[in-house]
Each structure stands twice: as structure tokens, then as C-alpha cells.
Amino acid sequence: MITILIVDDHALVRSGLLTLLSDKEHMEVVGEAAEGDEAIAKAMALKPDVVLMDLSMPHGKDGLTATSELKKLLPDTSILILTMHDDDEYLFRAIHSGASGYVLKNAPHEELITAIQTIADGNAYLYPTATKRLMNEYLEKLKHGENASTYDSLSDREKEVLAWIAKGYGNKEIAELLVISVKTVETHKSNLMEKLGLKTRPELVKFALKKGLLHFE
Known part of the structure; x- marks a missing residue:
């Protein structure tokens, strides 16, 4: 059973995810949070296998900061960024912060389920176009003899x-x-x-x- 904590500042989004995941026999939503500090507190108490983390939460700690802090406190918990931001900067910062996956909110339900299962198994998951962009940037650095510095x-x-x-x-x-x-x-x-x-x-x-x-x- 994969235990999941949902973090999003929109109640309707949390409700929709809860409904979707409740239909999966091997997945269980154990909690919800509306911003980063609450997410950290809930995660520390519940120790979920996976955290579904929104990025933009204007009324509290943002998703990137919460992800970075959570990975230090709960290194065994996998974090999947679920966002509307199809943006390279957010993608790279999410990876640097310790996220195991990055999925867009407009992705098919099947992709979200696959992503959750993938990171729960200890692997990384990026949506297809993000993977291509990441590889292109890496190859471009190699082409110019550059190393990805801090x-x-x-x-x-x-x-x-x-x-x-x-x-x-x-x-x-x-x-x-x-x-x-x-x-x-x-x-x-x-x-x-x-x-x-x-x-x-x-x-x-x-x-x-x-x-x-x-x-x-």
C-alpha cells in the first residue's frame, strides 16, 4: 500500500485527487495540507510514502521550499511535484530541491498514477517533454565542454x-x-x-x- 499526502492550496484540487486516488486499491491518501508548513507538520506526523506537492501556494510556504526542507527531515519520503508550471526553471529547481518527480496538472490520470508508483518504487519520473528538454540541455553542455556547476x-x-x-x-x-x-x-x-x-x-x-x-x- 502506497500512503500519500496531498499538498495544494485549492480545496477542489485536493478533493479531486482524493476521489481519483481512492479508487486505487494499492494507494491510500492519509492526509491533506494547504501550504508548506502544514505539509511539513503533516508529513512528520504521518510519514507518507509519497507527497504530492503543489508549487504555487501564496498563503504559506511555497512548494519548492517545503520540498527542500522535507527531504532533509524525511529522506525516505518521495515527493512528486504536481503543478501547472511547464517551465524549465521550475523543473530544474524542483529536481535540485530533492523532488523525485514532476508532473503537470493537465496530464492524464493514468500518467499521475504511473508517476506515483514510479517514485514510490524509488525511481524518478518526469513528464515526457520535460525529460527531452533535460537531456537536450545536458547534451548541449557536453557539446561545449561544460560541467553542470552549482x-x-x-x-x-x-x-x-x-x-x-x-x-x-x-x-x-x-x-x-x-x-x-x-x-x-x-x-x-x-x-x-x-x-x-x-x-x-x-x-x-x-x-x-x-x-x-x-x-x-
Whole structure:
């Protein structure tokens, strides 16, 4: 029996998934959550085999952050991203965060069931076009003799935030420059520091210097 936790901020989506999965004899939905913090708490209590994780949950912790934290707390739990975002950046960030699979919400029901079974068995699952894009990017890097570095895993916005932090700008100043909230800057900073394995600003400045990011105008 595969136990499943459903995480989505829309009650109708959770209800639809519950109805779909309840028809499967080898699958059991053991809980639901509407945002990331609740998902982490429920997962810690229920220890599900699989978490179906939405990405965009505006009223709480987002799916990528929750996925990253959950994989540290429950490494044996497999996380399947279920989202409307058919986007390379989200796909690569989800994989980096520790997700075992990525499926679009408009996928056929049979694909979702296959994806759940696949990651529950300890394997990875990506929807077909995503797999093709991932392979094309990998082959392109090989063609140009590049290695997929940690820096490459950062989003464009995270790279921008990294450069401004390294130049000595504070969170509020960066928020004004990029026209985003201070909270968003803090989230990008936390994510990029974790991805790069950096703990302090001096380490960040040293990294930025090596990458040639400190070009002052």
C-alpha cells in the first residue's frame, strides 16, 4: 500500500485527487495540507510514502521550499511535484530541491498514477517533454565542454541577488533595485546560499569574485 499526502492550496484540487486516488486499491491518501508548513507538520506526523506537492501556494510556504526542507527531515519520503508550471526553471529547481518527480496538472490520470508508483518504487519520473528538454540541455553542455556547476543551478533572479549581495547591498536596497519585496529577497538569498553551500557573506563575496560577478559601474 502506497500512503500519500496531498499538498495544494485549492480545496477542489485536493478533493479531486482524493476521489481519483481512492479508487486505487494499492494507494491510500492519509492526509491533506494547504501550504508548506502544514505539509511539513503533516508529513512528520504521518510519514507518507509519497507527497504530492503543489508549487504555487501564496498563503504559506511555497512548494519548492517545503520540498527542500522535507527531504532533509524525511529522506525516505518521495515527493512528486504536481503543478501547472511547464517551465524549465521550475523543473530544474524542483529536481535540485530533492523532488523525485514532476508532473503537470493537465496530464492524464493514468500518467499521475504511473508517476506515483514510479517514485514510490524509488525511481524518478518526469513528464515526457520535460525529460527531452533535460537531456537536450545536458547534451548541449557536453557539446561545449561544460560541467553542470552549482552556480548553473541558480535561477536568473538568484544570480542577480547574489551579485548585489556580494557588492555590499542590503536586502531593502536590493528589493528596491529589483522591484520585489524584502521577503522575496530574503527567500532568494536563503535559497542561493543553501545551493552554493555558503554560510557567510565573506564566503559569498569570494565565490562571486571567482565567478567574475563583481563588476562595479
